[in-house]
Amino acid sequence: MTMRIEPALLDILACPIDKQGLLYLPDEALLYNPRLRRAYQVADGYLMMLADQAEPVTPDEHDRLMKRADHGEAIGTAGLAPDSAGDLAAVPPAPRLRPGKEANHARLAVTVFTRRYVHVSQHC
Numbered sequence: 001m002t003m004r005i006e007p008a009l010l011d012i013l014a015c016p017i018d019k020q021g022l023l024y025l026p027d028e029a030l031l032y033n034p035r036l037r038r039a040y041q042v043a044d045g046y047l048m049m050l051a052d053q054a055e056p057v058t059p060d061e062h063d064r065l066m067k068r069a070d071h072g073e074a075i076g077t078a079g080l081a082p083d084s085a086g087d088l089a090a091v092p093p094a095p096r097l098r099p100g101k102e103a104n105h106a107r108l109a110v111t112v113f114t115r116r117y118v119h120v121s122q123h124c
Contacts, residue, residue, distance in 0.1 A: 005047075013077040015040075016051045021080025023069050031077070034069075037062050 005013070005024060015022055015033045022040070023032045029042035031049070038054035040047065057065070068074055069082040076082045 010075060010077045011079075013047075013049075015054075016049055017054065021076055021078035023065065023074040023080065023082055024077055025065070025068060025074050027073075030065075032057070032065050032074075034062070034066060 004026065010024060013022060013024075013031070014020055015036065015038070017036055017038065018033065020033070020035065023034060024030070025032065031040040031047065032038075033040075033054070036054075037057045039057050040049055040054055042048065065074070072082065074082045
């Protein structure tokens, strides 16, 4: 089953788990995350991009998909280059912060920005 995904969508399409690019194999109607070894299928013409519906991939299937990517048979999404996906597959994803810490970092960034803005505006 071949499914065509618009180039604009491919530019922004990322894994819902690690928020990074995927490999798209159009002839298999498959989006693959080589870092987490999870596959997302197309069902009835719809992308099934829910984290709990990601299917684990066996080591043999991973090797097969990576060979296809190395031979130029896959398209990278969200900035992932298919020829470098093999290098990324061995790198674990960056650790995620707990939601509370993410919010604290966002507050800190706003505070720093606000202080700089106030500081600059006082000297104008």
